[in-house]
Amino acid sequence: xxxxxxFDARFxxxxxxxxxxxxxxxxxxxxxxxxxxFPPCKQFFRAYxxxxxxxxxxxxxxxxxxxxxxxxxxx
Amino acid sequence: MCxxxxxxxLSSNLCSNDAAQPWQFGFQDGGxxxxxxxxxxxxxIMFYLILILVGVAxxxxxxxxxxxxxxxxxxxxxxNHGTVxxxxxxxxxxxxxxxxxxxxxxxLYLLDEVIDPVMTVKAIGxxxxxxxxxxxxxxxxxxxxEFDSYLVPESDLEIGDLRLLEVDNRVxxxxxxxxxFIVTARDVIHSFAVPSLGVKLxxxxxxxxxxxxxxxxxxxxxxxxxxxxxxxxxxxxxxxEAVSLEQYxxxxxxxxxxxxxxxxxxxxxxxxxxxxxxxx
Numbered sequence: 084x085x086x087x088x089x090f091d092a093r094f095x096x097x098x099x100x101x102x103x104x105x106x107x108x109x110x111x112x113x114x115x116x117x118x119x120x121f122p123p124c125k126q127f128f129r130a131y132x133x134x135x136x137x138x139x140x141x142x143x144x145x146x147x148x149x150x151x152x153x154x155x156x157x158x
Numbered sequence: 159m160c161x162x163x164x165x166x167x168l169s170s171n172l173c174s175n176d177a178a179q180p181w182q183f184g185f186q187d188g189g190x191x192x193x194x195x196x197x198x199x200x201x202x203i204m205f206y207l208i209l210i211l212v213g214v215a216x217x218x219x220x221x222x223x224x225x226x227x228x229x230x231x232x233x234x235x236x237x238n239h240g241t242v243x244x245x246x247x248x249x250x251x252x253x254x255x256x257x258x259x260x261x262x263x264x265x266l267y268l269l270d271e272v273i274d275p276v277m278t279v280k281a282i283g284x285x286x287x288x289x290x291x292x293x294x295x296x297x298x299x300x301x302x303x304e305f306d307s308y309l310v311p312e313s314d315l316e317i318g319d320l321r322l323l324e325v326d327n328r329v330x331x332x333x334x335x336x337x338x339f340i341v342t343a344r345d346v347i348h349s350f351a352v353p354s355l356g357v358k359l360x361x362x363x364x365x366x367x368x369x370x371x372x373x374x375x376x377x378x379x380x381x382x383x384x385x386x387x388x389x390x391x392x393x394x395x396x397x398x399e400a401v402s403l404e405q406y407x408x409x410x411x412x413x414x415x416x417x418x419x420x421x422x423x424x425x426x427x428x429x430x431x432x433x434x435x436x437x438x
Contacts, residue, residue: 087275087276087277087278087294087338088278088338089274089275090272090273090274096270097270097359097367097368097369098365098366098367099340099366099367099368100364100365100366102366103366129294132293132294132302133278133293133294134278134340134366135293135366136280136282136291136340136342136366137291137293137302137304138344
């Protein structure tokens with residue numbers, strides 16, 4: 084398993100904003116659906132950590148905790 | 159020093175020019191394939207540029223010489239249409255443009271490719287310093303390596319340091335490794351630029367831009383913010399230090415507290431195994 088975000092054909096461009104965002108959303112959808120220990124979820128975790136600046140992550144974490152994250156993460 | 163060594167250059171590569179010099183007109187010495195590509199394109203285009211310059215100058219000079227006030231012969235008084243001439247002066251510039259466009263697009267799309275990076279470094283522009291994050295290396299709590307990089311003020315410079323270019327924390331990266339850089343900004347637009355690595359990319363708040371980088375040789379590469387970002391725009395340099403893989407892993411070990419080790423490995427070995435399996 085790759086430890087960082089490799090090439091993703093959905094995001095072939097210089098602009099990687101959505102690449103980071105999509106992996107963040109996918110990780111939390113994944114763990115809600117399959118649990119934190121489900122190994123494939125880890126790849127999303129590594130990818131969003133690799134791509135997103137830490138202040139983006141903490142901002143979105145706060146939004147999730149406060150319940151105003153703009154995407155429904157439930158399976 | 160560098161200037162002198164460049165003069166007697168050609169065989170003895172005494173010192174590479176990886177920072178801007180006073181009164182420098184040429185390029186710095188290259189440290190990456192992107193840089194080599196850019197210089198090659200420049201040289202290709204310069205060939206056509208000289209060709210056009212000579213052609214236009216010759217036509218202009220001969221016109222001035224032949225049709226001046228003293229002997230104006232009005233040879234082509236009744237020439238108002240010349241199909242062959244018009245074909246030549248339409249098609250030949252088109253061919254020149256095509257000859258420039260193809261290598262240019264080829265280089266543009268090659269520089270855009272980030273296929274399979276081994277590691278990611280995030281560079282974030284702030285007013286007026288750079289922050290860097292190495293988030294491939296996480297502990298169980300999700301903490302990663304991050305640090306700010308400020309200009310070293312003139313009063314703190316040591317002999318041999320470059321004024322307005324030295325920083326307190328350099329970006330240390332391994333040579334011959336495919337690195338993805340993610341650049342963005344927190345406040346206004348900045349631009350991450352290192353001339354000797356062929357890198358210049360705008361950092362836009364709310365947007366993550368990427369570029370790939372492979373550094374060919376060890377060295378310290380200097381750059382500066384290249385988008386006017388406020389009053390201290392000229393005082394937020396970028397310094398990339400390319401080191402061997404062993405030195406890089408040693409540097410990482412210094413950055414990462416021991417509790418980050420997993421499965422009984424030292425941080426150095428652990429990172430090597432997990433991130434650069436091909437070399438460990």
